Amino acid sequence: MSTIVIENLEAGIPGKKILKGLNLSFDSTDTIAVLGPNGHGKSTLLGVLMGNPRYIVYGGKVTIDGEDLLSLTPDQRSKKGLFLAMQTPSEIPGLNSADFYKAAMNAHREKPLTFFETYRLLQDAYREIGIPFEMSKRNLNEGFSGGEKKRNEILQMILLNPKFAFLDEIDSGLDVDALNVVSAAINRQKEKGTGFLIVSHYDRLFEMVKPNKTAVIVDGRVAVQGGPELAKRIDTQGYEWIKDELGIEIEKSDERKMNSVSIGTCAVKVDANGR
Amino acid sequence: MADKRLSLLDDFPEEATYEIGPGECFRLSLASLNNQKSTHIVLRVAENASVELALALFAEGKGVINIEAILEEGASFHAVASTIASGASDKKVYLSAIHEGGSSKALVESRGIVAGKSRLTLSGTGHIKHGAKKANTRQEARIIVFDKGCFASASPILKIDENDVMASHGSAEGMVDEQHLFYLESRGIPEKEARRLITSGYLLPVLPYFSEEEQAKLNEAIERNL
Numbered sequence: 430m431s432t433i434v435i436e437n438l439e440a441g442i443p444g445k446k447i448l449k450g451l452n453l454s455f456d457s458t459d460t461i462a463v464l465g466p467n468g469h470g471k472s473t474l475l476g477v478l479m480g481n482p483r484y485i486v487y488g489g490k491v492t493i494d495g496e497d498l499l500s501l502t503p504d505q506r507s508k509k510g511l512f513l514a515m516q517t518p519s520e521i522p523g524l525n526s527a528d529f530y531k532a533a534m535n536a537h538r539e540k541p542l543t544f545f546e547t548y549r550l551l552q553d554a555y556r557e558i559g560i561p562f563e564m565s566k567r568n569l570n571e572g573f574s575g576g577e578k579k580r581n582e583i584l585q586m587i588l589l590n591p592k593f594a595f596l597d598e599i600d601s602g603l604d605v606d607a608l609n610v611v612s613a614a615i616n617r618q619k620e621k622g623t624g625f626l627i628v629s630h631y632d633r634l635f636e637m638v639k640p641n642k643t644a645v646i647v648d649g650r651v652a653v654q655g656g657p658e659l660a661k662r663i664d665t666q667g668y669e670w671i672k673d674e675l676g677i678e679i680e681k682s683d684e685r686k687m688n689s690v691s692i693g694t695c696a697v698k699v700d701a702n703g704r
Numbered sequence: 705m706a707d708k709r710l711s712l713l714d715d716f717p718e719e720a721t722y723e724i725g726p727g728e729c730f731r732l733s734l735a736s737l738n739n740q741k742s743t744h745i746v747l748r749v750a751e752n753a754s755v756e757l758a759l760a761l762f763a764e765g766k767g768v769i770n771i772e773a774i775l776e777e778g779a780s781f782h783a784v785a786s787t788i789a790s791g792a793s794d795k796k797v798y799l800s801a802i803h804e805g806g807s808s809k810a811l812v813e814s815r816g817i818v819a820g821k822s823r824l825t826l827s828g829t830g831h832i833k834h835g836a837k838k839a840n841t842r843q844e845a846r847i848i849v850f851d852k853g854c855f856a857s858a859s860p861i862l863k864i865d866e867n868d869v870m871a872s873h874g875s876a877e878g879m880v881d882e883q884h885l886f887y888l889e890s891r892g893i894p895e896k897e898a899r900r901l902i903t904s905g906y907l908l909p910v911l912p913y914f915s916e917e918e919q920a921k922l923n924e925a926i927e928r929n930l
């Protein structure tokens with residue numbers, strides 16, 4: 430079993446803290462439903478854990494089995510067993526999908542896979558997520574539909590067999606069949622001993638993958654934690670009650686936007702010749 | 705209709721003029737693998753003749769590559785160029801189409817990668833002369849910049865002396881997309897290899913213009929120089 434401990438994590442983009450002292454610990458036996466209103470820092474958390482250069486860490490600590498995580502490069506984190514399925518995976522022109530998967534799998538191995546081994550692993554994984562093997566010849570994510578991109582992320586999870594998988598809205602844009610395929614793949618991966626942080630706004634996925642815990646992120650902190658019943662409650666009642674019961678203010682994301690652009694508005698006026 | 709092919713690896717003429725007769729088709733493939741030389745080539749493309757030019761300039765070094773196609777009535781010119789300027793290279797690649805005759809067509813697609821302390825200019829002129837009605841010319845140049853200390857200029861030029869024509873150009877210089885790199889790295893691929901995977905894809909369009917044997921050498925040169 431592996432453990433990740435996040436202590437007082439402060440992170441964001443240049444000039445703006447998005448995570449404001451976030452604490453969370455979990456094991457590779459956990460499947461955590463991560464919820465929270467739009468724009469409160471869920472994707473930021475997953476991006477910071479994986480080492481996305483878009484984000485800056487301002488303070489705090491993250492360890493995996495006692496070892497510092499934040500000083501590692503993304504590829505080193507991947508080799509430690511971390512995996513992130515992105516909310517919007519990049520399209521990479523000119524990079525053949527199969528070549529990429531092969532390079533990724535080999536990066537995790539001492540001895541490179543033979544042609545035959547690669548072929549077998551890829552073919553099995555494509556079958557598992559129900560997209561035609563032919564797609565492996567296409568450029569990575571280029572022109573893929575929203576649902577195909579998401580399945581492709583799960584395909585990579587299967588190929589890399591991580592200790593921890595962070596899934597960012599993996600269910601958005603999936604049709605009913607795809608949702609079944611993806612949740613079946615998650616459940617099989619759980620049996621292999623992978624721990625999950627699953628960000629989603631819909632209870633449908635949680636119904637199928639049965640998280641054992643829930644963490645609610647409000648304004649860059651874990652505001653409430655609980656068992657699976659907490660996710661259920663948010664699904665039916667929303668976030669308002671958190672404010673009433675726990676006294677935590679929740680700014681709506683549109684109010685947040687208005688606040689943050691107020692300085693920009695002046696600048697725009699100057700730029701646009703007084704218009 | 706004659707179909708001529710000429711493939712030169714590392715051994716460019718310092719100066720040369722090729723005459724392509726009416727209706728002929730000429731394929732010229734040039735590659736620098738181990739050393740970069742300068743060259744000035746003029747292609748005289750007669751009525752309804754066509755030229756396919758492929759350039760793979762991968763060797764480290766200094767050089768000015770200047771290739772001009774002079775197009776008569778109905779002639780066509782298609783150029784695909786991939787350049788790596790790595791180490792301490794200084795390369796200037798000018799690919800020009802001079803439209804003397806009407807209904808002549810030109811498409812120039814030039815791509816480059818500049819790394820280390822290198823300098824790279826991708827330029828050329830699409831020149832439509834007076835009287836070359838219905839001529840069509842397009843100039844594209846794109847450079848990916850690897851390191852901060854590089855110099856890159858993607859600057860194709862259009863000169864149009866006639867009204868009834870189509871002409872366009874596009875150019876871009878940029879770093880390897882940080883999010884693309886992150887995506888590959890997050891799958892365990894180290895930064896260096898991630899860059900190589902992303903950019904070699906970018907250079908590939910030139911390969912099919914070379915024989916299989918030559919392609920193997922080109923791939924080797926890409927590995928060596930990226």
Ligand SMILES: Nc1ncnc2c1ncn2[C@@H]1O[C@H](COP(=O)(O)OP(=O)(O)OP(=O)(O)O)[C@@H](O)[C@H]1O
Pocket residue numbers: 442447465466467468469470471472473474685
């Ligand atoms: N590059 C950026 N420039 C400005 N603001 C940014 C940038 N990146 C993120 N933010 C802001 O940071 C906040 C947190 O974003 P984040 O993506 O983590 O939210 P989220 O909880 O994942 O939301 P959602 O449920 O909508 O996916 C948002 O207000 C967002 O607009």
Ligand SMILES: [Mg+2]
Pocket residue numbers: 471472473516597
């Ligand atoms: Mg998000």
